[in-house]
Amino acid sequence: MSKLTDFISLIDEEVDTSVNVCVPSNLKDYSFEQITVTQQKRLIKGTLSGVKGNIMLLKTFNDIIMANCETDVDFLITDRNAILVQLRIASLGTRVTDDNGNTTSLNEDMIGAYLKEPPITDGRVTYKGIEVQLKTPTLKTDQKFFNLFEDKEYDNAGDVVNDLYAAEAAKFIKSVTIGDTSLASIPPKEAVKLIDNLPLALNVKIVDFVKQAKEYDAMFLKATNKSDIVLSAKLFNAPD
Amino acid sequence: MPDYSSLTLPSVLPLSRPQSRFSMPLKLPCGRTIRVNELKNREYLNIVKYCENGDFDGFLQTIRTKLIPDFNDLNVVEKACALVAYRIMFLGDELTLINAEHQQVRSTASSILEKLEEVDVDRVDFELDGFKAVIGNIKDFTTDDFDIYSCVESIEYQNATVTGDDVISAIDVIPVAVSNALGHRILEVYKYYNNVEIVSADPRKKMPSIKISLVDTSFSIFIMSIFTSSLELMFDTVFIFSQHFQNVDYFDLSPLDSKVLENILRREHAEAKNESSTQSQHSNPLTPSL
Numbered sequence: 108m109s110k111l112t113d114f115i116s117l118i119d120e121e122v123d124t125s126v127n128v129c130v131p132s133n134l135k136d137y138s139f140e141q142i143t144v145t146q147q148k149r150l151i152k153g154t155l156s157g158v159k160g161n162i163m164l165l166k167t168f169n170d171i172i173m174a175n176c177e178t179d180v181d182f183l184i185t186d187r188n189a190i191l192v193q194l195r196i197a198s199l200g201t202r203v204t205d206d207n208g209n210t211t212s213l214n215e216d217m218i219g220a221y222l223k224e225p226p227i228t229d230g231r232v233t234y235k236g237i238e239v240q241l242k243t244p245t246l247k248t249d250q251k252f253f254n255l256f257e258d259k260e261y262d263n264a265g266d267v268v269n270d271l272y273a274a275e276a277a278k279f280i281k282s283v284t285i286g287d288t289s290l291a292s293i294p295p296k297e298a299v300k301l302i303d304n305l306p307l308a309l310n311v312k313i314v315d316f317v318k319q320a321k322e323y324d325a326m327f328l329k330a331t332n333k334s335d336i337v338l339s340a341k342l343f344n345a346p347d
Numbered sequence: 348m349p350d351y352s353s354l355t356l357p358s359v360l361p362l363s364r365p366q367s368r369f370s371m372p373l374k375l376p377c378g379r380t381i382r383v384n385e386l387k388n389r390e391y392l393n394i395v396k397y398c399e400n401g402d403f404d405g406f407l408q409t410i411r412t413k414l415i416p417d418f419n420d421l422n423v424v425e426k427a428c429a430l431v432a433y434r435i436m437f438l439g440d441e442l443t444l445i446n447a448e449h450q451q452v453r454s455t456a457s458s459i460l461e462k463l464e465e466v467d468v469d470r471v472d473f474e475l476d477g478f479k480a481v482i483g484n485i486k487d488f489t490t491d492d493f494d495i496y497s498c499v500e501s502i503e504y505q506n507a508t509v510t511g512d513d514v515i516s517a518i519d520v521i522p523v524a525v526s527n528a529l530g531h532r533i534l535e536v537y538k539y540y541n542n543v544e545i546v547s548a549d550p551r552k553k554m555p556s557i558k559i560s561l562v563d564t565s566f567s568i569f570i571m572s573i574f575t576s577s578l579e580l581m582f583d584t585v586f587i588f589s590q591h592f593q594n595v596d597y598f599d600l601s602p603l604d605s606k607v608l609e610n611i612l613r614r615e616h617a618e619a620k621n622e623s624s625t626q627s628q629h630s631n632p633l634t635p636s637l
Contacts, residue, residue, distance in 0.1 A: 109513070110507065110508065110509050110510075110513065111509050111513040111516055111517060113507045114502075114504065114507040114508075114509045114513075114517050114520075115516075115517070115520050117504060117505060117507045118504065118520050118521065119520075121504075121505070122504075122521075122522060124520075124522050124523075141522065141523045142523055143519045143520070143523070143526075144496065144515075144518050144519050144523075144526050145519050148494070198522065198523040198524055199523060199524055199527060343523065343527075344527060344530070345524075345527050345531075
């Protein structure tokens with residue numbers, strides 16, 4: 108055996124690097140491996156490249172959650188921040204640096220309260236005979252939508268924001284029914300096109316549903332001083 | 348451009364060189380000696396092009412593959428010293444730098460080398476939760492793939508020790524609280540890498556000091572500024588050589604060799620011009636003397 112293999116075996120035997128995390132969508136505890144240095148480096152790279160970098164950053168966070176969970180579960184995107192924050196607290200504690208560079212703490216009480224009240228994951232919106240069934244997407248679905256952006260080149264940031272906005276709403280669509288015609292299991296590319304062609308009033312209703320999920324997710328990143336904590340590589344780097 | 352058409356190449360100059368690569372020793376501040384290959388105009392032209400394009404990766408590629416074969420084995424301070432020493436060996440010592448206030452500052456590469464030699468980090472021991480690590484010098488100064496953990500020489504837990512290239516993989520399996528604390532310690536140790544004074548302030552001339560970071564883009568800008576030359580001027584020199592030194596491969600000469608040849612040629616040209624003006628004065632006594 109090489110010295111590295113010996114070292115890794117010893118750590119596996121002697122050091123427990125797993126963390127128990129409560130997942131809001133089903134209120135069950137799952138065992139996760141802590142975020143590694145290599146994963147941290149991937150996150151840092153994501154933060155370096157603008158708007159597209161931010162999309163890739165979320166994709167990397169999804170990858171990390173899926174890779175580090177010891178059980179094969181397809182979590183919802185509203186579980187993402189809850190899982191990451193609990194992983195962070197278990198490995199590095201609650202002390203964080205907020206958006207303004209001040210040292211503060213993640214609000215454990217609020218996190219506990221929100222874990223007990225998961226958001227509604229299904230919904231239905233209608234407008235002039237068009238019915239849209241909504242469902243909070245899983246991380247795997249989220250990844251498929253992020254893949255749309257991966258190889259696409261953008262000339263300006265505005266185009267990325269437009270596409271991102273459409274994709275964020277599209278990933279929540281479970282099915283669309285117009286009269287007798289029903290569309291379900293819509294591939295990501297088609298779902299984005301569909302959003303662009305739905306009546307604005309219907310889109311507004313879909314966005315309201317999405318907003319609820321986003322607001323729930325954002326609450327996990329509130330600090331005790333009421334400031335917002337940015338979901339970035341920095342979250343996994345404790346202040347001095 | 349002066350007219351050199353009537354001149355011949357001095358017979359004492361080395362017209363052709365053996366093809367084997369000439370190399371020489373270069374002593375680093377740590378006491379280690381490495382061999383470096385002589386800089387030829389062939390590579391120098393590439394270096395100048397890389398510098399003009401701001402392509403530090405391309406510049407380093409030429410350094411690694413053609414000029415300093417052991418470059419990858421050096422740490423960041425040794426790399427900086429090797430590059431500055433190489434500059435002195437093959438391009439001379441005199442430098443003109445531009446400071447943050449856009450003022451021209453005359454300096455020498457050897458004075459910069461002396462300052463760089465002072466920047467060296469003693470090994471630092473780190474210990475937390477039964478994990479021990481030894482922090483040495485940072486290996487690389489590239490920014491995109493900069494890895495602060497590359498300076499960790501060894502990591503130990505109980506009776507298992509990992510060294511060399513395996514350290515990075517070992518850090519990946521240790522608890523994140525330990526790797527995080529180790530990262531903070533490394534950044535603390537290397538704080539002054541970000542503020543290395545390479546030219547002292549000159550209060551008499553109201554010149555502030557020039558400081559660079561060894562681990563961000565200011566270092567690459569600094570290194571490229573001390574290696575660059577005017578590409579246009581180089582092309583003029585290539586033209587002169589093609590016209591007057593048919594037996595010499597300009598690209599096989601070192602920049603200093605070609606400079607010597609060019610200076611001799613210019614001197615001969617000046618002497619020939621003087622001689623012809625003296626002769627015309629003798630043939631026409633009415634011509635006023637310069």
